[in-house]
Amino acid sequence: MSVSVQQKKICMLGGFSVGKTSLVKRYVESVFSETYLTTVGVKIDKKTVTLGDKTVHLILWDLAGEDDMASLRMSYMRGSAGYVLVADGTRSATLEVALSLRKRVEAEYGPLPFALLINKNDLREQWTITDDDLEKLRTDGWWVRTSSARTGEGVEDAFTDLATRVAR
């Protein structure tokens, strides 16, 4: 049986301090740090996944968080096969940021596969994003999951699912 090897660029997008870097760290290195270190520019990591007879090298571009001061450089998205939108469940405004980013990406690069992760599920009692908000997005056909970089919940599944969708 021949094994197909592919390499796919995946970008992590979202507001600042939503946990994009932590999710990549959890996914690639299986670790979590409580210390928040903001990302400037972009950090690139690699993770290889096996999907049946396919080996997919995911080149993970962890982009700086979006806010008023540092708007996303769309140039980083060039060549991306898909992307992960991340929002912080405890800050409902970050869901708005994620929705806005998705529009901008789509306007520039067309409809790419993506996953929306509502992170920090370990702080569920502090969430301001409601189940109704998520249900509405799911009704619109979005792939939405909750995740926790701290516990690892939902992380592997999200990347595997996205990898499956971007792999030929």
Added chain:
Amino acid sequence: MTTGSAQFPAQVTERLRELVFAGRAVAWLEVDDTQTLIGAGGDLAPYGLAGLNLGVAVTEQVHILEGLLPIAESPYFMPEVEIVKGRAADLHFWTEGASGGEGGGSTWVALVEVTTQRDLTQRLQQKAYDMTLLQEKEAAFNRQLEAANAALVAAQRELEASRDELAAWNKTLEERVAAQVGEIERMNKMKRFLAPSIAELLVSSGDESILKRHRRDIAALFCDLRGFTAFSESAEPEEVSELLQDYHAALVPLIQSFEGTLDRFVGDGLMVFFNDPVPCPDSAERAVRLAVAMREAIAALSSAWRKRGHQVGFGIGIAQGFATLGQIGFEGRFDYSAIGTVVNTAARLCENAADGQIFVTSRIAVAVSEVAELAEIGMLPVKGLSRPLAVSNVVGLKDGEQKVVWLNRQTR
């Protein structure tokens, strides 16, 4: 092919002349139209790119270029890319030669290290974000505080409402208690001169206007003991007191059962009237029936008194006419009483009645002629009246068991 060479091609040297600063890792890659690495040099090792093989697909060796080639526009710039941990570079892309043409063109990639600047920016950005996060937390905390405060205010309002409600309840309760106390007081006041059932009826109606002075047609009944003055002079006070006690105990329940209004009793004298404050259509008949019952009761007592040597008789006078009624007296000592000629007349008739006689005026006699056996006494001069009165004696009742028990006796 060598990497990390100190020598750069002229094209690279010219481009990097403006960009390179001392202390930075600077490297370059050259990629042909087929995205094959055809050249590389400079300080590649810090980016984990040492040992690149020329003639091999570039994305297999330099994964950061995945998806980026061929570049859509030239030059193309990607700033602050952390290729390996802790080392960031600006990536500059540009093409040279006819891309896609015969002999092909090249895409050049220059990696110019910017770790120091990136770290500086990172520190500034970190502070800004930390501050923003702090502000967001503060805002969220303030919102929670406001919500808690609003809840507190709402709870306080609710408490105040409950307190007001409680105060209202208390007030109502106090008013009810005051009303009850007032009712009891009124009841006690009424009970002094009314049959209890009538007193309760009046009190529950809450109408005290009856206590105000007014005129009404009443039947007035006076009774007292014959020979009481002589008896009280000769007897011991205890004997007098005992006799009076028996006397009152026998009469007062009768007055109440006939629903008469007890005006007063002074010693052996006692006055009752009917048709006030509770109206009754048969005031004369009631007065006569009560009188007959009283006579019966005292007759029963008299035999016992006689056995003890007390020679005491009992006489009654009844008259009908208008009187002025209402509360008479002063604060703390009020009586419900009747004043008028009718009262005097009844009293005088009583004075004139001998033991066992019930003297009534002609008006009473006419009113009870159907129910009572009457015996005319004749015209009787009465003290205080200018003309003598036609007086009859009630011998007994026609329909009752009180038959002719008391025969006409001599007036005293």
